[in-house]
Amino acid sequence: MAALTKVAVLGASGNLGPPVVQALLAAGFKVTTITRQESKATFPADVVVKRVDLSSEESLIEAVKGQDAVISTVSGEAIASQKLFIDAAITAQVKRFIPSEFGINTREARNTNFGQFVAPKIADGLRNGFFGFDLKNKTCQIYDSGNEPFSGTNLAFIGKCVAAALAKPGATANKFLTIASFTITQNEVKKVIEEEIGSELTVTNVKTSDLEKIGQQKLANNDPTAFVEYLSQCVFADGAGQAVTENAAVTVLGLQEESLRETVRAAIAATQ
Template sequence: MADSIKNVAVIGASGNLGKEVVQELLKAGFKVTAFAREESTATFPPDVAVKKVDYRSVETLTAALQGQDAVVSTIATVAVGSQVPLVDAAIAAKVKRFIPSEFGVNTRIVEGTSIGKILQGKVKTLDYIIRKSQENPWFTWTGVSSGIFFDWGLKYGSVGFNKDAKTATIYDSGDEPVQASNLAFIGKAVVAILSQPEKTANQYLTIASFNPSQNQILKIVEEETGEKWKVEHVSTEEQEKIGLEKLSKGDYSAFSNFLRRRIYADGAGHAVLGDKNAVSLLGLQEEDLAATVKAWLRG
């Protein structure tokens, strides 16, 4: 582990991704501090220090960040705008590296899109971090786009496969490759970034465990279960229309509809193939799609 980064504060450490990031950091020998709201009842592993904070107060956040080398934010999309006081506090506390809550869609290329309207909190936060890094050269950042949370999405149905009912929802042709990462893999990427601070400073990285098409997943589940699954075909153009209707009413669940259009539409082109995938830069390897799907089926 690099001498320069040892103490890491994790924001959103009790969430789906946060838990995995904490586990991977601990395994790699980092000292982890979880930040939690005053009213939080979340519990953490015994070797994780916990600090209750007011995310609106730069002063109290600055005090809490004393001695921390890096901040990793895994908070949900709806709360990303609240990262600005955290950024200001990190700079005041002389934190060296900030990894904001990007994890998901690459927000650097959403300008002028429907999904970009919902992701403005992320876009503006990273713009702010980049500006602050230019003003304070010792304060560095790394952005990480991981695509969809694959193992989590299989478990909770957001990837479109239901193992109990043996049903699959396939968008458009189902042949478009999709950027996808398992949660622990994202945790390993965070570890790799913080272990190689010079190599990963002030970069926006796109990573993926793999880039499967929906039809590839369908083939695996049918072969593994020995049954044909019932398939429903859905248009991503229709998903876009549904999303716009929702958004016009202030319903931000439109994000799911826009996401389906963005990643599954034929010709979308958002898979991170070849050199686009930063796994080799980080010293990681792509994962085994079939093994992940089979583990879910057995679970």
């Protein structure tokens, strides 16, 4: 398969976009970002920036012409626009399209009460409390036994994996790739945090069955934050089975898993 050299990134100013762009540049790709016309986002000097009407297929076709690959890193409501992005890429004869599916395996997700998932991004999760850990106040919530394995991925690592996948087009074409910085449990994270801060965390035990009830109540009231309870249950419930256990692509991509301890140290530093 011919090498892919020119890559366009949609949603490049969001949470995941910047590390993907940086990884592509580091790997030697020629990068173009495609943003909304009104966007004020800035990008590295060696990135071509195209500001277009993202609701216009014609504008999108023109924007992606000549590109070998298009990567979507959009999130939230913009995910619904991906069909338009794909249609434009097909018309422009783009060789590879990577959709914004950087999260839980939506083909096999145990819950169906929610639509789109945010991936368990480990560093952000530790800083923002999603994993049940409040580093600033030295507290944590342990869901069920705390021994359910889950796979966490640093944003920068996702960027490296995307770049590596495009660098090996033949080996990765039309495949669902499962990647993770590491597979861990809440109790393992707790142990490392306590070792790094030199004191114990105050623990609150939470039943994920209670989270489901809270989520149902919120959903009945059209409260979108029900997503938090449903996602926590889906990832951390005993027997959830969301960890990356097969077809892990890290080895195929020529990468190595990352260090939980280094990630914890970075998260602690970010809260100080």
